[in-house]
Amino acid sequence: MQTIPLTPKTNIKNILQNSYLIDISLDINNNIYFLTQLKKKPDESLQYNSDNVSDTYEICHLKEAQTEPILQVSKRDCDYDFLRILNDEILLVGARCTYHSEDKIDKNAVVIDYDGNIKREFTLGDGIQDIKIENNNRIWTSYFDEGIYGNNGWDRPIGYCGLRSWSLDGKEDYIYKASNCDYAIDDCYALNIDKDNNKWFYFYMEFYLGKISSENIEYFSIDIDGGNTMAISENYILSDEGYGNRSTFSLLVEKNRKYQKEHTFNFSDKESGEALDIISSYAYGENLLIASNRNIYITSVSEIKGTIQNSDLTFLRKIKYKFTKSCFKQ
Numbered sequence: 001m002q003t004i005p006l007t008p009k010t011n012i013k014n015i016l017q018n019s020y021l022i023d024i025s026l027d028i029n030n031n032i033y034f035l036t037q038l039k040k041k042p043d044e045s046l047q048y049n050s051d052n053v054s055d056t057y058e059i060c061h062l063k064e065a066q067t068e069p070i071l072q073v074s075k076r077d078c079d080y081d082f083l084r085i086l087n088d089e090i091l092l093v094g095a096r097c098t099y100h101s102e103d104k105i106d107k108n109a110v111v112i113d114y115d116g117n118i119k120r121e122f123t124l125g126d127g128i129q130d131i132k133i134e135n136n137n138r139i140w141t142s143y144f145d146e147g148i149y150g151n152n153g154w155d156r157p158i159g160y161c162g163l164r165s166w167s168l169d170g171k172e173d174y175i176y177k178a179s180n181c182d183y184a185i186d187d188c189y190a191l192n193i194d195k196d197n198n199k200w201f202y203f204y205m206e207f208y209l210g211k212i213s214s215e216n217i218e219y220f221s222i223d224i225d226g227g228n229t230m231a232i233s234e235n236y237i238l239s240d241e242g243y244g245n246r247s248t249f250s251l252l253v254e255k256n257r258k259y260q261k262e263h264t265f266n267f268s269d270k271e272s273g274e275a276l277d278i279i280s281s282y283a284y285g286e287n288l289l290i291a292s293n294r295n296i297y298i299t300s301v302s303e304i305k306g307t308i309q310n311s312d313l314t315f316l317r318k319i320k321y322k323f324t325k326s327c328f329k330q
Helices: 013-018 145-149 301-329
Strands: 002-006 019-026 032-039 053-063 066-074 082-086 089-093 099-101 109-112 118-122 128-134 138-143 163-166 172-175 187-193 199-204 208-212 217-222 230-233 236-240 248-255 258-269 278-284 287-292 295-300
Touching: 002 301, 013 019, 013 032, 019 053, 019 082, 019 278, 019 287, 032 082, 032 295, 082 128, 089 128, 128 187, 138 187, 187 230, 187 278, 199 230, 230 278, 230 301, 236 278, 236 301, 248 301, 258 295, 258 301, 295 301
Parallel strands: 002 258, 217 258
Antiparallel strands: 019 032, 032 053, 053 066, 082 089, 089 109, 109 118, 128 138, 138 163, 163 172, 187 199, 199 208, 208 217, 230 236, 236 248, 248 258, 278 287, 287 295
């Protein structure tokens, strides 16, 4: 299998001794942010340990290859699982929230400013799989099965439709409606927004890829089972390989309304040569953000296509050289 080297953007090993990596994120200008939860006692473990975790989260920004803490915040109703940037504000969201009663529902979304002041709180539903921000003015949420069919006290879950959008104040905006039963969402695995503001969502029952444009919804079949991270550029997709194989990726191209694999590969660290053991990944548009147990990396569909094309050309040159050399020998 081919290996593609990536240049690390920054080292996070020291950070992970004192905290757990909760989320990594890109804003619409491709600035890198990540969310950590502080440990009670420093250790080398990457495995989240609820007995060694505090109630304090730290928001960090990667600037000129250096990690800069922005601020620390304490959890409120829910644990935080997602960090997203909204212009001059920060959105923190918990994947889970509980319906206690009609008068008591957890607010699992909080918007704060860069001084940590709370500006707004609202509920985005239980069982959130991913969150994307469109043009800094619209929140998109996708849901996994428990957020669709109900748990944590929800008889009629907010995420019953599998995909929806909200204003920055948490007001309902868009609710996904399947055109037929084949396209109903049982579990929405991946979500992305491309440069033209088309919304892409990859979902189960039968693993389809949906595309929401300003005019309609299109559907494609795709040669991936259970991928969670999909970067998108024109008719190409860069996706992890899915179930139990998050460190292996494939480049797929659309042909006759099906995304088919062209290349499958692993990533390595360009400096050390070591294979990347990916602990977290995030895609926005064509860009792919990756965290290993040591470093943060960023690449894109365009960059991967270029690397593969150069590799193929190098291979063809070697074949041509060997063929020419053998002809001269004869």
